[in-house]
Amino acid sequence: MPVAVVTDSTAYLPAELLAVHRLTVVPLTVVLNGAEGLEGVETFPGDATRALRSRRVSVSTSRPAPEQFARTYRRLLDEGAEGVVSVHLSAELSGTVAAARLAAADLGDRVTVVDSRSCGMGIGFPAVAAAEAAATGADLPAVRAAARGAVARTTTFFYLDTLEFLRRGGRINAAEALLGTALSVKPIMYMPDGAIVLRDKVRTASRGVARLVDLAVEASGDVDVDLALHHLAAPQRAEALREALAARLGARLRDTYVSEAGAVVAAHAGPGLACVVVHRRPPVAG
Structure with missing residues (x-):
C-alpha cells in the first residue's frame, strides 16, 4: 500500500x-506501583482491574x-x-x-x-x-x-459502575463524580468532541445496558452500521448488549466485534465498564 x-x-x-x-x-504505557508495562504487550486488562480492586496498588498511564x-x-x-x-x-x-x-x-x-x-x-x-x-x-x-x-460517523457510549476511577485519573472533575455517585446513581457517558461527558443516569446495571441499547439504536439512524462492544471484567454485559442490539437493528447490523478493553481504559474506567461504539457506514455510491 x-x-x-x-x-x-x-x-x-x-x-x-x-x-x-x-x-x-x-x-x-501502564504504570502499576511504579512498574511500567506496554499495554497489550506486557500489561493486560486483568492486571489493571486486580490492582484497582486491591486499592493498595497505584495505577496510572502515560x-x-x-x-x-x-x-x-x-x-x-x-x-x-x-x-x-x-x-x-x-x-x-x-x-x-x-x-x-x-x-x-x-x-x-x-x-x-x-x-x-x-x-x-x-x-x-x-x-x-x-x-x-x-x-x-x-x-x-x-x-x-x-x-x-x-x-x-462514529459514536461512543459507555456505562460505568462508578465515576471514581475517571475522577482519580483527572478525566472528569470532582463535581461530575459527586453527581454520578450520589444515591448510587450509575452513569452513562459519551464523548462529544472527544471529551468524556455525563449523558444519562440510571439506578441499576441492567437499566444501564438497556439505556445503552436505546442510545445506540438512536445513534445508528437509518443506515447500515457496524458495532463494537467493549467491557471490563463484565462479559455478560457485552453479551446482553450484543443480543439486544442484534434484535433491534436487524438487517441493518453488519459487523459486530466484542472484546475486553485494555489496561489503559481499565485504569480510568474501572471494572464493570460496558461500551458500545456505533459506526454508521457511508452510503453506497450509485
Missing part, C-alpha cells in the same frame, strides 16, 4: 482486523514518547510507504496525539495525524476506514479523508 496506517493500543482492534488491514500499533512514533514512521517509510496516516486516542484524554504530531513534524508532509475524538473502536473504525482506502491505492490526502469521515 502506498500509505501505511498507524494507530495506538487503545483502539482495541480485534487481531483479525489488525492482520487483514496491516495496521501498525504503537502501545501506551502516552508513547514522540520517539516511539518517530521510529515507527521512519521504519514504515524505509519499508516503502510513500506516506503514513496515524489515527489516535482523543487529544482530550491523552497526550498521544500531541506526541504523534511532534514526531510527524520532523518528517514533513509524509505523515499526518488524525484525532479520533474517541477511544476503543471509536479509534479502530477510523483506522480501518483509512486502511481500506489505502488498500485501493488512495493517496495520503484521500486516506486521511477516509479516516476523518469515519470519525464523523
Whole structure:
C-alpha cells in the first residue's frame, strides 16, 4: 500500500482486523506501583482491574514518547510507504496525539495525524476506514479523508459502575463524580468532541445496558452500521448488549466485534465498564 496506517493500543482492534488491514500499533504505557508495562504487550486488562480492586496498588498511564512514533514512521517509510496516516486516542484524554504530531513534524508532509475524538473502536473504525482506502491505492490526502469521515460517523457510549476511577485519573472533575455517585446513581457517558461527558443516569446495571441499547439504536439512524462492544471484567454485559442490539437493528447490523478493553481504559474506567461504539457506514455510491 502506498500509505501505511498507524494507530495506538487503545483502539482495541480485534487481531483479525489488525492482520487483514496491516495496521501498525504503537502501545501506551501502564504504570502499576511504579512498574511500567506496554499495554497489550506486557500489561493486560486483568492486571489493571486486580490492582484497582486491591486499592493498595497505584495505577496510572502515560502516552508513547514522540520517539516511539518517530521510529515507527521512519521504519514504515524505509519499508516503502510513500506516506503514513496515524489515527489516535482523543487529544482530550491523552497526550498521544500531541506526541504523534511532534514526531510527524520532523518528517514533513509524509505523515499526518488524525484525532479520533474517541477511544476503543471509536479509534479502530477510523483506522480501518483509512486502511481500506489505502488498500485501493488512495493517496495520503484521500486516506486521511477516509479516516476523518469515519470519525464523523462514529459514536461512543459507555456505562460505568462508578465515576471514581475517571475522577482519580483527572478525566472528569470532582463535581461530575459527586453527581454520578450520589444515591448510587450509575452513569452513562459519551464523548462529544472527544471529551468524556455525563449523558444519562440510571439506578441499576441492567437499566444501564438497556439505556445503552436505546442510545445506540438512536445513534445508528437509518443506515447500515457496524458495532463494537467493549467491557471490563463484565462479559455478560457485552453479551446482553450484543443480543439486544442484534434484535433491534436487524438487517441493518453488519459487523459486530466484542472484546475486553485494555489496561489503559481499565485504569480510568474501572471494572464493570460496558461500551458500545456505533459506526454508521457511508452510503453506497450509485
